Amino acid sequence: MPLSALTSSDPEPLAEALRPLLLRVSRRLRQEAQKAGVSALDALILGQIKRAPGVGVCDLADAEKLSRPTMSSHVKRLEAAGWVARADHVDDGRRSGLRVTPAGEARLEEIRKLRNDWLSVRLARLSPDGRDQLAQAALPLLQLLSLDA
Amino acid sequence: MPLSALTSSDPEPLAEALRPLLLRVSRRLRQEAQKAGVSALDALILGQIKRAPGVGVCDLADAEKLSRPTMSSHVKRLEAAGWVARADHVDDGRRSGLRVTPAGEARLEEIRKLRNDWLSVRLARLSPDGRDQLAQAALPLLQLLSLDA
DNA sequence: TCTTATAGTTAGGTCGTCTAACTATCTTTA
């Protein structure tokens, strides 16, 4: 199945072709992020909290489709690093209202700079057409995720 | 930065937009594969060996950009499961020539069926345009990977 | 008030990855 033969009509071969590509690309992404000393996940979670201050651990877990304990431990780590703070809810003693601290904002910026990275560099080496095709793919990728149960 | 504003001219915002999408999609991919009882990696490695019979552990590691010990342990697992066999090279006692056993072929088929999965189902729910845009993105994704040092 | 639901944590396990250090074999070169 050459890539050029992929058509919009048949999802199966498209899935077979995309699966390994997506897995490999994201593996490289993680590897390079780790090499640069940044956790891709930290940026993701900090970004989420920044976008929705006061959000709770379970909200985040649901949004990212991660288990509650998993998210709990990530938040705990971010909190320990001083990048996230939690305030008890006024009217609900169970909830933690999360927000990004100034240090967290700084870290977010730092991450964005540090990972001036594998992906950007390789995107830059791509043809304009290639970049354009990837840009076009962003929306359907997002839809794929929001189509989630 | 709305997705619609992405242009081919500037790699940076494109990288910022694609990074979280790629990470999230591949996480879901792994999660669902695991739920279905298949390792996405097994399929990847079995496929590589099938495509290049006689290949060695280090070749595979280099091809997938994984460390040698990592690949070594995966191959050992596949061998233990009876899906891969190794023959000593005639002229080089260090190398293992790997090949996929009939059981391995069967497993590969089984994996393809078992994971009639998250990705296919969601691709099917996408608009034809969306699928087409993803199909268009396959080639640049591949180029991204081969652009690797 | 008793029960049930929700927010979050603790404990413990799995998987995929890494580096450091090793063995065994092959190749080169003094």
Next chain:
DNA sequence: TAAAGATAGTTAGACGACCTAACTATAAGA
């Protein structure tokens, strides 16, 4: 041709990101 270096692969031990099961604490409803 013996010593030195390169290459194929493994072992040992660690880490990060994920999971489920079981728990605590608070809230809401019968």
